[in-house]
Amino acid sequence: MSKIVDYKEIDLERGHDFAHPVRNEKVIPSLKFATEEDAEEITKIFKEVYDGTYPYKKMESVSEVLSMIRDPNYYWIIFKLKTDITIGCIGAHLEFEGKRANLFGFAFRKEYQHKVNMNTASIAYMVAPVNKLRDQILIWYGEARSSFSSIQYLTNSVGLRPIAFLPNKDIFFHHPESEFLFVMYNKNALLKYRDSKKPELISPAIFCYFYAFKKYNLELPTIKNYANIESELNNSEIANKRAQLLRRVERDEFGNELISFSIKGTDSHLQFQYYKNIKIAEKTIFKVSTTEELQLF
Structure with missing residues (x-):
């Protein structure tokens, strides 16, 4: 418990180095918030770890990672050795309006996997931001690959708990793979705001x-x-609003599509991201005023 209290005070802007391990103990990598100078190294990690097959191509684009580093709604944390070698990274999307944060992009260079103490570093990279953002972010969530029990273990050790199983959710190394959805709640999310x-x-x-x-x-x-x-359901209302239904598709440079539906003259809408290369739709958000509108979408 004392270690967790200490980790709350870690300044990730400046970076944090852990004490040198005693004999035969694994080295604990240092960690800090990524800066613009780290963007290219982050993309190299994804290309190396996944042999250029990572399904979310934004992670292989220096300009896209740079954009996230500059965006106050995102942060990246990088893990380094004393030799100043960047060996891993993890990102987070801070959804302040919904008081939640999505952890993503946990990647570690192959030659350092199982050779450094990631358990301690992982607890630190969660405790410090969770403490700093405790009044702004109440729910932390992320996905863990089903083929890596070590990642599931680390995710569980930092306080996130498995809440759902997503069969064949992604494609890694050209093969379908299931994932687990992990979540951690601030008590106010379940009590004060429920x-x-x-x-x-x-x-x-x-x-x-x-x-x-x-x-x-x-x-x-x-x-x-x-x-x-x-x-x-009022079928007449559904028919009337179907005539007012609008559809919009925005495509990015990677072939991903942001698909939006809205009803003319209202604030009702449904939007989701479609990843064509792995054939999944996610990040769905919607706002409706009636059950009929939801049925229409």
Whole structure:
């Protein structure tokens, strides 16, 4: 516990070096927030680790990584040895409006994997930002590859807990691979800001909910019959709004598509990112004023 308290005070702007290990102990890499000078090295790590096959090509683009480093809604942390060799990295997208942060891009050069003490460094890279942003970010989440139990272990050791299994979610080294979704909640996310109204679930969602119900001591839900919900929809409203439905597609230089749907004359919308090379859609956000609008989207 004392180590965690100490790690809260780590200044990642200046960087942090750990004490030199005693004999036969693994070296703990130093860590710091990445600067613009580190952008190219981060892209090299992804190219080396994944042999140029990393599915999210932004991580292989110096300009894209530079853009994230400059953006206050992102940060990158790099891991270095005393010899000033950058051996790994991890990024975070800070979604301040929703008080959540997405951890991504954890990559380590192959020749240093299992040869340095990443357990201590990992706890430090989580504790310091979580403490600094404790009033702004209440939920931290990220995905861990199913083929690497060591990554799952590290993710669990820093306080994130598995909450969902995503079958064949990504493609690594040209092969489909499942991932685990890990999450860590600030207690205010579950207590202070949680809606007092009971959750309303359809029956297929019951087992998913009860996993979190037991883990986080949530309230019992109300079960809704899906057939009844569908029968309550106003089909005339759906037909009218379908005529006002707008679609927009924005493509980036990597072939990814940002697909948006909106209803003319309203603030209702649905948006998601489509990654054509791995054929998945994610990062879905939506706003609706009626169940009919959600059904339409």
